[in-house]
Amino acid sequence: MSELWDAIIVGAGPAGLMAAARLPGLRVLVLEKNRAAARKLLLSGGGHCNLTHLGSARELRARYGGHGDFLRPALGSLSNHGLQAFLAGRGVACRAEPDGRVLPASGRAADVRAALLGALGQAGAELRPAAAVRTLRALPAGGFELEVPGGPVRTRAVLVATGGLAYPRTGSTGDGLAWARALGHRVVAPRPALAPIALEDADLRALSGLTLPRAGLSLWRADRRAERTEGETLLTHQGLSGPAALDLSRWARPGDRLTLDLLSPGAGNRELARARVLDGFGRAGARSVRTVVRALTPSERLAELFLARAGLSGERKAAGVGRAERHRLADLLCDLPLAVRGVGGFEVAMVTAGGVALEEVDPATLESRLIPGLFLAGEVLDVDGDCGGYNLQAAFSTGHLAAAGLRARLAP
Numbered sequence: 001m002s003e004l005w006d007a008i009i010v011g012a013g014p015a016g017l018m019a020a021a022r023l024p025g026l027r028v029l030v031l032e033k034n035r036a037a038a039r040k041l042l043l044s045g046g047g048h049c050n051l052t053h054l055g056s057a058r059e060l061r062a063r064y065g066g067h068g069d070f071l072r073p074a075l076g077s078l079s080n081h082g083l084q085a086f087l088a089g090r091g092v093a094c095r096a097e098p099d100g101r102v103l104p105a106s107g108r109a110a111d112v113r114a115a116l117l118g119a120l121g122q123a124g125a126e127l128r129p130a131a132a133v134r135t136l137r138a139l140p141a142g143g144f145e146l147e148v149p150g151g152p153v154r155t156r157a158v159l160v161a162t163g164g165l166a167y168p169r170t171g172s173t174g175d176g177l178a179w180a181r182a183l184g185h186r187v188v189a190p191r192p193a194l195a196p197i198a199l200e201d202a203d204l205r206a207l208s209g210l211t212l213p214r215a216g217l218s219l220w221r222a223d224r225r226a227e228r229t230e231g232e233t234l235l236t237h238q239g240l241s242g243p244a245a246l247d248l249s250r251w252a253r254p255g256d257r258l259t260l261d262l263l264s265p266g267a268g269n270r271e272l273a274r275a276r277v278l279d280g281f282g283r284a285g286a287r288s289v290r291t292v293v294r295a296l297t298p299s300e301r302l303a304e305l306f307l308a309r310a311g312l313s314g315e316r317k318a319a320g321v322g323r324a325e326r327h328r329l330a331d332l333l334c335d336l337p338l339a340v341r342g343v344g345g346f347e348v349a350m351v352t353a354g355g356v357a358l359e360e361v362d363p364a365t366l367e368s369r370l371i372p373g374l375f376l377a378g379e380v381l382d383v384d385g386d387c388g389g390y391n392l393q394a395a396f397s398t399g400h401l402a403a404a405g406l407r408a409r410l411a412p
């Protein structure tokens with residue numbers, strides 16, 4: 001006879017661990033395929049773990065690309081403040097960066113993991129590592145059977161918190177999506193998100209390693225601006241990375257046109273940015289075009305790129321550059337056209353867009369509307385957020401709410 005549990009949680013990532021910590025008094029087993037829990041959490045924020053973001057509930061919900069309403073009850077169950085209080089209660093103080101990102105004050109993702117594992121132990125849940133679940137079956141009389149190394153296990157209710165498909169080397173290989181499909185759920189086609197953007201533009205790629213502290217990126221479709229992001233942008237040998245590019249990658253497709261706005265975010269708006277360029281020429285006197293352009297760009301090599309794209313020789317006297325040429329340069333500095341070759345795959349994407357379709361999951365409990373006793377939390381759901389802590393917050397909040405749903409389902 002296989003073991004019988006009240007609840008089995010599949011996946012010891014942020015969502016699964018948070019849920020396990022919230023189920024004291026129940027017989028709870030957490031099955032994790034890796035030898036250690038939360039490998040992806042350890043990598044998050046470059047190891048510093050940007051676990052949430054400052055802002056009101058409404059501001060947070062706006063960062064999930066149209067799926068924020070589904071998260072209303074989850075973010076109500078565990079808000080950004082609630083998450084910080086949860087961690088503070090377990091010895092992990094948090095600090096906020098000037099841009100609103102929240103991290104553990106120690107700067108160590110490992111401290112967040114330790115707090116979660118401590119809370120799981122306190123709640124009396126059992127964590128079984130190196131226990132990859134192969135199949136998940138709903139039993140005709142209710143409950144579930146899971147096939148794991150060492151023999152099947154049975155449970156009254158199950159929480160699938162197996163993540164998506166991003167960074168598969170951390171264990172997230174889409175298993176939960178396959179089970180959900182097999183159980184009759186619709187799965188919105190998963191695609192990589194928060195991934196670097198590869199560009200056709202060899203001249204920009206040649207500047208790999210350069211950081212633009214504040215740039216704007218716009219995505220154009222059929223001559224209409226479809227999306228715009230703003231923030232730090234890194235130039236890589238493939239194209240673009242950094243928060244602004246990662247956020248834009250949620251929408252970018254091969255063949256799309258992008259424009260990079262080097263000046264408007266810093267200047268305040270586009271008109272002021274253009275005025276800065278024209279003013280730079282107006283005051284240049286006998287100085288060279290190169291000197292004027294260099295003063296507007298963060299690096300010499302980038303200044304050369306703009307000169308080349310504008311077809312201007314850097315040696316020319318700025319005063320001799322005509323009106324049309326000045327305007328062309330101003331246009332380029334605010335709208336450098338770029339062509340998308342592609343968006344990095346799941347190997348390099350931080351999150352998965354798509355997942356278990358939300359209309360088949362009750363947002364108030366995170367229980368499947370199709371299979372009673374089946375709960376879903378974290379990135380396995382069709383929810384993905386911007387860079388800045390929103391994805392971990394969603395994982396923690398949905399794990400927190402799913403635990404309440406499980407408890408209600410199991411109540412006598």
Ligand SMILES: Cc1cc2nc3c(=O)[nH]c(=O)nc-3n(C[C@H](O)[C@H](O)[C@H](O)COP(=O)(O)OP(=O)(O)OC[C@H]3O[C@@H](n4cnc5c(N)ncnc54)[C@H](O)[C@@H]3O)c2cc1C
Nearest residue numbers: 011013014015033044045050133163171378379389391392
């Ligand atoms: C490099 C990197 C940096 C990131 N940085 C940030 C950041 O700073 N801020 C932020 O908000 N987000 C960040 N993210 C995204 C964030 O880490 C994820 O959104 C979050 O971890 C999702 O949590 P989860 O619990 O849903 O899934 P996961 O963290 O993917 O955990 C799922 C767990 O399930 C286990 N599992 C899968 N299949 C099985 C199976 N068959 N049997 C047993 N166990 C299984 C996996 O091994 C894994 O441990 C980052 C992601 C990456 C890749």
